[in-house]
């Protein structure tokens with residue numbers, strides 16, 4: 516049985532490529548261009564950025580590669596984020612590490628992102644994290660302006676709980692399309708805190724960041740041998756790899772989870788894309804759930 520996928524609200528791919536670690540990959544502009552082209556050819560057209568990634572460098576690296584072949588722009592859906600100030604040698608004017616969701620910061624951050632990515636609009640802007648000082652009216656003012664002037668097509672949030680989401684949505688005419696949160700077989704909290712039910716109720720797409728727990732899943736034998744055994748058994752049953760099973764497990768959830776993968780290896784990216792054809796049985800899904808929880812369902 517196919518499970519419902521709430522599309523991102525635009526023509527995005529179910530699996531997105533995350534570029535948080537891009538500065539660590541050591542790719543030349545040409546190598547990155549080839550990586551982007553191969554990802555697109557495989558069907559991964561949505562890319563996930565943030566202003567702060569790689570000490571404010573990742574968007575620029577991506578933009579330089581994209582500039583080598585501008586025709587790729589229209590094949591991509593670009594997500595980026597804003598709302599965090601990070602002291603950096605690349606931003607000497609920033610004095611302290613904190614959140615900033617003022618109108619001025621959001622508008623300036625988007626202008627920086629457009630300039631760095633070398634594009635004239637982005638498809639989806641996410642507020643990176645909820646702030647204790649979040650003023651929904653200010654954020655709404657910034658979002659409405661960015662939409663009106665055509666710099667941003669759609670909006671969403673990241674790491675928001677349902678109340679924070681509802682508060683911001685209550686001030687906006689446009690629907691928030693996405694809540695990007697940490698979800699993986701090693702990170703279950705949002706399966707149980709109402710985040711995914713809220714997303715389903717409001718037809719919001721939950722995007723899963725760090726779907727392999729930032730790589731811990733491949734060191735699982737030492738971290739959680741029970742979960743490693745369960746994932747391995749399901750992998751063998753499907754003749755698939757651990758990463759494919761982790762993605763299939765996330766995508767089996769009825770909220771229509773859209774994973775954001777973070778590998779810099781094109782072979783691993785192409786392998787991840789194959790996970791969409793794997794259908795886990797409920798027995799297999801719960802075997803992984805129970806192994807991760809460390810006890811049977813009550």
Ligand SMILES: NC(=O)c1ccc[n+]([C@@H]2O[C@H](COP(=O)([O-])OP(=O)(O)OC[C@H]3O[C@@H](n4cnc5c(N)ncnc54)[C@H](OP(=O)(O)O)[C@@H]3O)[C@@H](O)[C@H]2O)c1
Nearest residue numbers: 533534535563724725726727728729730733776777778779
């Ligand atoms: N919204 C937020 O607050 C937030 C927070 C964190 C991340 N994100 C987004 O989510 C994206 C993904 O996060 P992530 O990078 O932590 O995701 P991830 O896919 O869970 O982890 C990526 C790491 O796993 C390694 N890996 C992947 N496949 C592997 C395999 N088959 N064997 C061994 N190692 C493997 C990768 O190394 P290789 O490169 O060598 O393959 C990389 O170091 C980020 O790029 C970012 O866009 C968002």
